[in-house]
Amino acid sequence: MQAIYYVKSVDNSRLVPLARPGEPRQYLMSTLLGVLLLGAALFSAMGRFQTLENGYRIERLERDKKISLEANRKLQLEEASLGDPLRIDWIARNELGMRTLAPDQIFRAEPLSPATLAANAAPATNVGQGNSLVLTARIQPVPAAR
Numbered sequence: 001m002q003a004i005y006y007v008k009s010v011d012n013s014r015l016v017p018l019a020r021p022g023e024p025r026q027y028l029m030s031t032l033l034g035v036l037l038l039g040a041a042l043f044s045a046m047g048r049f050q051t052l053e054n055g056y057r058i059e060r061l062e063r064d065k066k067i068s069l070e071a072n073r074k075l076q077l078e079e080a081s082l083g084d085p086l087r088i089d090w091i092a093r094n095e096l097g098m099r100t101l102a103p104d105q106i107f108r109a110e111p112l113s114p115a116t117l118a119a120n121a122a123p124a125t126n127v128g129q130g131n132s133l134v135l136t137a138r139i140q141p142v143p144a145a146r
Contacts, residue, residue, distance in 0.1 A: 081087065092098040
């Protein structure tokens with residue numbers, strides 16, 4: 001079987017599209033509604049992202065606080081051990097070669113009279129108030145440790 005096709009020329013130049021006065025307004029409203037919904041979705045996503053970021057920041061700060069507290073505790077223990085009088089005495093005697101002063105090396109300073117202070121005072125010092133003490137000590141070289 002063979003198909004038959006008829007050709008008919010149609011003139012559409014006389015057809016005019018119908019004028020719809022509300023159509024541009026409808027497109028504008030649809031576009032504005034879409035932009036508004038997109039803005040609301042982005043705002044919501046931004047809030048969730050900031051919440052997540054703040055959670056990570058809080059976790060990092062808590063970890064840093066824990067590390068800082070541990071370091072502070074270690075430093076306090078080290079400070080306590082460095083200030084131990086027995087340790088200081090041991091270092092002074094064994095590493096620095098110091099020894100206890102003999103009784104003849106210790107001098108007790110007595111308050112000087114204002115006249116003595118005025119005679120011995122240097123011009124740049126603020127001595128002569130009446131209750132100043134002058135400490136004197138005889139320095140002797142320490143023999144080298146063997």
